[in-house]
Amino acid sequence: MLDIKWIRENPEALDKALEIRGALPLAAKVVELDEKRRSVLQKLQDMQSRRNSASKEIGAAMGRKDLELAEKLKAEVADLKTTMPAVEDEERIVSAELNDLLAGIPNIPLEDVPVGEDEDDNVEIRQVGQKPGFNFPAKEHFEIGEALGGMDFERASHMSGARFTVLTGAFARLERALGQFMIDMHVQEHGYLEVSPPLLVRDNALFGTGQLPKFSEDLFKTSEDRWMIPTAEVPLTNLVSGEILPAEKLPLRYTALTYCFRSEAGSAGRDTRGMLRQHQFLKCEMVSVTDAESSLDELERMTSAAEDVLKRLGLHYRVMALSSGDMGFSARKTYDLEVWLPGQNTYREISSCSVCGDFQARRMNARYRVKDEKQNRFVHTLNGSGVAVGRALIAVVENYLNEDGSVTIPEALRPYMGGMTKIEPQG
Structure with missing residues (x-):
């Protein structure tokens, strides 16, 4: 399997290698899925971070007897708990699609390999x-x-x-x-x-x-x-x-x-x-x-x-x-x-x-x-x-x-x- 970081930084090199191996270009699809996966991961991390900080804020609000804010924060945490599973599912689906795509990409020939069809x-x-x-x-x-x-x-x-x-x-x-x-x-x-x-x-x-x-x-x-x-x-x-x-x-x-x-x-x-x-x-x-x-x-x-x-x-x-x-x-x-x-x-x-x-x-x-x-x-x-x-x-x-x-x-x-x-x- 190829290094996804290398593909992100060298999409043209990947497509050139695939071309000389007789395969179709895939760099754009790989990069697109990778960006989508990273975006979903970032969204999930932000939600997890917000849920953790909101939970701490609830304790602080309760300590100050600010029940209105505490209830508002509790509702926010409950909403995050409800919506996060869908984002987690999206991340699993995108990651699986990306991994399946990467698993089917052949290795990159060395520079001194003769270029040819068969x-x-x-x-x-x-x-x-x-x-x-x-x-x-x-x-x-x-x-x-x-x-x-x-x-x-x-x-x-x-x-x-x-x-x-x-x-x-x-x-x-x-x-x-x-x-x-x-x-x-x-x-x-x-x-x-x-x-x-x-x-x-x-x-x-x-x-x-x-x-x-x-x-x-x-x-x-x-x-x-x-x-x-x-x-x-x-x-x-x-x-x-x-x-x-x-x-x-x-x-x-x-x-x-x-x-x-x-x-x-x-x-x-x-x-x-x-x-x-x-x-x-x-x-x-x-x-x-x-x-x-x-x-x-x-x-x-x-x-x-x-x-x-x-x-x-x-x-x-x-x-x-x-x-x-x-x-x-x-x-x-x-x-x-x-x-x-x-x-x-x-x-x-x-x-x-x-x-x-x-x-x-x-x-x-x-x-x-x-x-x-x-x-x-x-x-x-x-x-x-x-x-x-x-x-x-x-x-x-x-x-x-x-x-x-x-x-x-x-x-x-x-x-x-x-x-x-x-x-x-x-x-």
């Missing part, structure tokens, strides 16, 4: 590694997985519907190996604290990270008013919700390997074959909580940690700076890592690392205390995939395909695969 305007920052050179036709992961007997889409569809997969044998172990490899790397080498968080959360947690109220259609909700997490960013970031942290404790770095659940609303017809776009998928998530001065450096550090996974797996990828129109709701700046998939002959996103500034912190009321400063500051939050396990499995299968249809296991994963060096047809 993913076609993203800017390539760098490429790392080499594409594999095959002397045989490349195949897509579902062709490879089905041929090797490790991916079963038909049985998954029978029991759960579209966008689910059953992995068996070496493929199930490969998924587990990838996740374990990632979480170990981030904990042991990159300084993240491993967390096993709840996979079900309440409204307030999703509001804090920005998924609610605007993106409820992307989520799965249970019959008991809890939501299945779309990403571990939600519970990890909310670990500091409502907290006031000592500045010397920052940064905090959390990581978790969890299943994630997304309805994939609006993606009908996209990536219907295979495992690219699933309702349930495994992902290793990274979250950082920093002070205001460190967050941009932390974004580079987090992105490097995600890149390290792909480098160790020997996968070719590129780093993209997302355009203003392609960034997520809560982000100020985002880097996407796109891995090369030879079966599709294209790059596909495998990680997204974002800095959110104090946007989520304001929604969660998460702050930090600087020594010798009277006022607490809002923390800055960051999140990134480190990386999506299912897509990493796809990338490994497609990039390490052999001519005989087998798949070589990258060296980094072999300790997690019991020394297995190759996936061959299952008997």
Whole structure:
């Protein structure tokens, strides 16, 4: 959520930011509601102040035996008690309207974010590694997985519907190996604290990270008013919700390997074959909580940690700076890592690392205390995939395909695969 004081002082900047994010101008409406709210609040405060002073004046009038004045003041207090509830209701209504409006405004992009409408305007920052050179036709992961007997889409569809997969044998172990490899790397080498968080959360947690109220259609909700997490960013970031942290404790770095659940609303017809776009998928998530001065450096550090996974797996990828129109709701700046998939002959996103500034912190009321400063500051939050396990499995299968249809296991994963060096047809 944006700072209302900043909006009051910079309405043109807000509308410009909304324009480059492809949204309609809202500054005038925000300022109008804010002025109305403050006017009603001032009226209510004046009424409360007058009621208090009139009550004191009644006592003084009674002490002087001025019964006429005392009765007049009593009538005034009674009238205030009668009219104040209506003003209080007006204040609640206006405040709720203003808060609802603010809750739906996306974050302000940083100045160096490429201006554009969508993913076609993203800017390539760098490429790392080499594409594999095959002397045989490349195949897509579902062709490879089905041929090797490790991916079963038909049985998954029978029991759960579209966008689910059953992995068996070496493929199930490969998924587990990838996740374990990632979480170990981030904990042991990159300084993240491993967390096993709840996979079900309440409204307030999703509001804090920005998924609610605007993106409820992307989520799965249970019959008991809890939501299945779309990403571990939600519970990890909310670990500091409502907290006031000592500045010397920052940064905090959390990581978790969890299943994630997304309805994939609006993606009908996209990536219907295979495992690219699933309702349930495994992902290793990274979250950082920093002070205001460190967050941009932390974004580079987090992105490097995600890149390290792909480098160790020997996968070719590129780093993209997302355009203003392609960034997520809560982000100020985002880097996407796109891995090369030879079966599709294209790059596909495998990680997204974002800095959110104090946007989520304001929604969660998460702050930090600087020594010798009277006022607490809002923390800055960051999140990134480190990386999506299912897509990493796809990338490994497609990039390490052999001519005989087998798949070589990258060296980094072999300790997690019991020394297995190759996936061959299952008997």
